[in-house]
Amino acid sequence: MKFSEQWLRELVNPAIDTQGLVDQVTMAGLEVDEVEPVAKAFSGVVVGEILTAEQHPDADKLQVCQVTDGTETFQVVCGAPNARAGLKTAFATLGAELPTPDGTVFKIKKAKLRQVESFGMLCAEDELGIADNHAGIMELPADAPVGTCLRDYLNLNDQVIDVDLTPNRGDCLSIIGLAREVGVLNKAPVADVPDTETAPVIDDTFPVTLAAPEDCPRYVGRVIRNINPLAETPVWMQQRLERSGIRCIDPVVDVTNYVLLEFGQPMHAFDLDKLSGGINVRRAEQGEKLVLLDGQEIELNADTLVIADANGPVAMAGIMGGEPTSVTDATQHIFLESAFFNPISIAGRARSYGLHTDSSHRFERGVDWQLQVRAVNRATQLLLDIVGGEAGPVIETVETEALPANRQVRLRQSKIDAMLSFAMPATEVEEILTRLGMIVEPSAVAGEWLVSVPSYRFDIALEVDLIEELARVYGYNNLPVRTPTASLPLKSDDETQAKIGTLRRSLVAMGYQEAITYSFIEAGLQKQFDDQYEALALANPISAEMAVMRTTLWPGLTKALQYNQNRQQSRVRLFETGQRFLAEADTVVQENVLAGLISGKRQPEGWQATKDVVDFFDLKGDVENLLALAGAKGEFTFVADRHVALHPGQTARIEKQGETVGFMGALHPNLIKSLDLDGPVYLFEIRLQPLLRGVLPRYQEISKFPESRRDLAVVVDEQVAFEQVRALASENAGSYLKQITLFDVYQGQGIDPGRKSLALGLTWQHPSRTLNDEEINSAVDAIVSALASTVGASLRE
Known part of the structure; x- marks a missing residue:
């Protein structure tokens, strides 16, 4: 979130500079990404007024202007197309210093352009480092006081601070929330925005129905009639919006955006004349369409919450309004809305349509569920001051049972001491939590408190959350440094169990290379390799090639072989250890297995190497080496069998004491053909648990007698x-x-x-x-x- 430092300091002004403020906020867990000045350094620029603008005698694109700074009149030659008599603009007087792109300073001096003297310069926004606009010189409001320092008039001695908030700190997505945080960290008073209620002067209301109260338990609305659609947004509001990264549109929209930044409560204004029947907050019907404010037409899904009238959806709840009911220059009557939406109902909906808005960003993280009436009152006050009009009564439709419950968390002094590794004084605990807006009451049990959590702190529900707040506000750098101590008894080494690292090293020694493949594969390929288990389908796959969970590691290894052969690797030996996912009854069994694959020549290329290619017995020899590592090779047997992925005449089932533990054999010719592989290919797959389980080694004396x-x-x-x-x-x-x-x-x-x-x-x-x-x-x-x-x-x- 971007915000103006000046705006923040109007609410809380600790005795620290900008860098100190940035460091402090970052250490408290609100990481600052960037700090930028609103404008580059310049001096000697004032608000000037063009008295006359006449054509230059020797240049078609230049004008000779008479400019006043309120005390004197100066002749200035200007080439801007919008220079005209009566315009108030930025006037750089003689001696003014302006920034340049290379970081140096340009000093304004007396000049002569085409034989006409010029005593100063009329400036565009980019020449002052305020913006990139160079279409013409700056156009200031008609009421701008002539002769006033431009930096003071536009509040340019300001910094824009960009804070990267973690998803749990939605309460800081507002200037009030940030001010509250800075006030807590500095033990400084925080000035609150006045909570003014505007008395209604008309009785007009607009009916509201909550058809989905579990998604929207509170909806607040207000009718305002006879606004002035031609009014302009005040400069101070435009500055705060622009410095927060929000484009100014018109006074009504600007006010709703301003309240969003101020309180963190998204709002929306409808053109009342374009609404029909009444507001109904409901789930969309599958296939309903809505044209959004950005002009994009979307087809709504049934899980999307919408604001609808008698004619259909007029807005995507908590995301974006619709174009047909939007406020325009011709709007005279509006309907203000401020609602609380369940974060679960909004989360992910915007992304499913390829959208991301300031509103959805806040509702997904949680908005204060007690803020809606106050936000409408604040917006009403600002609108009446800017566009005038007549306000009706505030109408609140609420489903109390669906609102979040007030939370109370038990906090123990012993738990604080254990987790922070020092005894924080009880007075410090109570003070920090109280400054955070919580109500702290002693419990009936000594050394415990009952802490009531404010409605804007969605992230606090457990005792550890409160302790984290104590550590954060106390200062991580102020916490004592302690070396942790623990009892670390030696773990006995089970000699009856082989190590997975031993298997890996053995395979590498035999010329294999380890592969790591995806656990999800293409459904059709999965069926070709396993007809015994039904693969588990992913609810939201990355792609069609990764739609189901693997029941065997062979598909991934064969795709890796295909990749290598396509890159002229004729001799390939791969192995992988990983999990396969088997659906059994109502559970999913995640079983660790070891699989391998060989293809190509038996020996690496060399002057002594033969040209023989690998066969079934090369693979069988490698597998027997693995079976011998745990010392229980005699417990394994190979039995001729059939497998859907293997050659009917070259398939062996691997058993251990009668239990099937794996398969090995030649890849089926049909699979070799469908995967476009250079055959033959031989594979094995063994369950790790029986493979690693061995016997305890025992010494046996070597006989001295002949065999x-x-x-x-x-x-x-x-x-x-x-x-x-x-x-x-x-x-x-x-x-x-x-x-x-x-x-x-x-x-x-x-x-x-x-x-x-x-x-x-x-x-x-x-x-x-x-x-x-x-x-x-x-x-x-x-x-x-x-x-x-x-x-x-x-x-x-």
Whole structure:
């Protein structure tokens, strides 16, 4: 919010300079973005009056003017097209110093233009650093006192301060609110705006109905007839509006804007003759249209609160008025409105139409719900002084039950001491809160207060809010500096749990790079990757490509692969840890998973590298390395399965003790084609919780005795998985079996169709002695017998 320092100091004038005021306000939480002088430094410029203006004898675009400063008359040559007799303007006398764009000073001296002497200069606004206007010399009001210093007449010895308020401090979106804050910080008295009630001189009213009282519980209106539409806004009001960043339009609109700046209460004035039937505050009907004051026609949504008459909407409540009922130069009768709108009903509505107004900015943050009648009285007084007219009675329509409740908050001295780390005196607590406009009453409990919060402080509802106010006003820089102490016991390291950092480092060591993709993806792509879970749709997505929450990390990784391949990256290895979002019953399960992807050549380019591309077993090897990190690799198994996103013949379900924990395999050819990828592509995804959960490492003494090895070649049906063969061999090999290695798989000549040969290397080792041949042969016979009876295996001839 921008405001004039002079205007503020009319209400509260602490004994500090501009910089001190700015620093103080900033330290109190109202950050000052910028301080700018109203005008650049100049001197020797007064209000002058052009007595005569005659054509220059030797120049078509120059005039020779006779200008008076109230005591003397001077001849001045001027080239401005608007120079004319009777005009009062800015007159720079001889010796005056004017600013220049490069920061230097230009001194006015006697000059001669086309052989005609000139004793001074008539100035445009940009030549004085007041504004950018250079269409002509300044035109001052007819009642401007000739000879008066221009800086004094226009109050140019002023600063414009721009405060960036946080959303919770809507009470400071007014000059009164800022003055109240400065007064509190400096323990200085604050002059209040007189609360004058204008007695009605006519009985005219305009009916008001609240069809949506929960959105608008209070609506105040007043009829004013027979105003002077040709009246002009006083210079002092124009200055304050312009210095606050508001353009002057006409006296009626200017007054409503002035009250908005003064009290923080948005107001609106309708042309009474353009209203029909009565005012009805209601929700819009879907598709209703309204032409706004800026000329834009909008189609209203059903959740938008409107001010309507018998013919339809005439304004968007709390946002902007409509053009058909606006005040114009021909308006003679007006209807003033001042309302309280529930912030929830206004929040976000302006943005949904691409709008942002001073009114919506305030109503979204909360307006004092007890201010409406006072604002109408203040606006009435200003209007009658400026445009005249006859005022009717103030009509207030209110739904008391829908108004905000008066708030009372319990405050404890012990809580203050704990949070501020020092014992603030009780007298200081009461004084600060009282200066903030609160009513402080001792509680029945010693060391406690009951604090009644004023209606303009929407942001105070809890005890901590009051303590924050105490710290803010007392001064953050005045609070004691204390080193926090805390008990920091060492947390035990669970050795049965692997660390996510260990997984990441392992994958990086295997040549992967970590990716971070969006948690929301395109709905169609999601269905291609997961047909088991229905994706959660976002209520307000950024775009159609980010409309649903992911149930798997694969879509994001494949899009990352696509991005890289489109930029000539032929070898890609990516992994990501993140959450997937699964809808189960009435809840959303957010599950942490680890996913990875490989594509391209098996080895990086090099003079020793082969040109082989990755295959299923490259990915399986990487996954097995991850499964081994927690020391529980033996608890995981790979089972052939099907998945909508994976190749039907190259898909494995990863299980841990019978529980499905993930999938891996080749990306489905249809997906490779639809995503325009260079295949093949292999992916895995594993739930993190079972992956990280391992076993406690235990020391086992290394045997000093030799190993014994036997090789077996067994023939089984090609559908039989090695895992089943390995499990049977391990179960029947005795307790001293150390390792089973599959070192050959063969199908072809000498093997029946539909069968395959698996060559197993079996290693035994006893911890305290050498195993004899009888023990080994017995174990081998047990293995062969178990394989034959369970999976129909036979020894290869």
